[in-house]
Amino acid sequence: MSDAASPQPLGRLARPRLYEQLVEQLLGYIESARLQPGDLLPAERDLAERLGVSRATLAQALVALEVLGVIDVQHGTGAVLRHRASVASVIKGLREHRSRLPDIVEARSTLEVKLAALAAERRTDADLAAIDAALSAMQAEIDDGDRGAHGDELFHQAVTAAAHSPVMAQLMAFIGEMVLETRLESLAQPGRPEQSLASHRGIADAIRARDAAAAAAAMQRHIELVSDVALLK
Template sequence: MTDATGPQLLGRLARPRLYEQLVEQLLGYIESAKLRPGDLLPAERELAERLGVSRATLAQALVALEVLGVIDVQHGTGAVLRHRASVASVIKGLREHRSRLPDIVEARSTLEVRLAALAAERRTDEDLAAIGQALDTMQAEIDDGDRGAHGDELFHQAVTGAAHSPVIAQLMAFIGEMVLETRLESLAQPGRPEQSLTSHRDIAEAIRVQDATAAAAAMQRHIELVSDVALLE
């Protein structure tokens, strides 16, 4: 019996993104190799050769798995399996994550730009020391070939502390895990750790000279920079 409204049109299926295809292959490898939590995946060069992709493309897929907690990418060690997950659950998680990234960026723009301005107005010598230490930590990590994620986190924590605004600080803590997702993805982009550190220094200088307008503008530029992540493209 034909529906009175006529035949239903089938929507075109979205073509899986390359990193989604790679994620599926990586999960298949984990399954076939019977890897267990704590086991190392092969080196990136070897994996890239096996899959026939560039190391940059592979790195994007690995970051996607890291964001979802399937693996832990450790500097000097490589990708370590944290837990085995089904392809369906991971792809679903990736698509949900991608859909909320714009909201995370919007929240950061709303909160962190204001925090930078307040930090410029209220910072103490101790706050400046914490900001400087965070910059030094990130520089040392980058010099060591790492992404600088810990120093990046310390910097934003130091700016938040320098604002001396407990309620906004609580809001930042609330979105902390979501900000971590974008931090991992952003710092995995080629050349991004160095670019991020440079923009951190611009923010820090505006805070040091107590120029709230410049601090807010520098933070906004920084958030626009770090929001340019492969999963949004």
């Protein structure tokens, strides 16, 4: 009899996540429809019906493609193809992005919590005006049916500026692109723009009151809120 070792049992293959399946289907549609960069994808309602998923689920899959630069989601227009990408490269990019999320949250907690505390101690009237303008911009975007991503970005930039810490501002600029990724994904979730805006107002109130401890605590709660991205779990 042969003494050859018995073959090892095959491990169970991990089931693709729903958003990965959706991304694959969306890329398949782009290929079959022969869409070219600059072409508009069908409306979310039509796409959701074709794929048999809710619009909320589809919206998060579209944001995943937006983060990777495959499409550009424009308010009032829809999803526009930026470039055609292979399924393998996109899935690889999404998995790498998902694995980075804890590191991004850790960096934000380290930097932005301290920046909020410093802003409460060092802010000027001009800094407060910039923070209030950012809140108003985000409110206007949400009222218009948008996600509020630009106002969100302006708010965090205003808090960073109010801290008057050039080195920490440079560190925030370094992680800016990664923060933008999580911002888009977070704000795409139902009800999140309004929650994020309310959270911003709490941070602003603490900065206005010159309460460094409250500002730090409010920023930490905010980061925990916006880092809860269902799509990437």
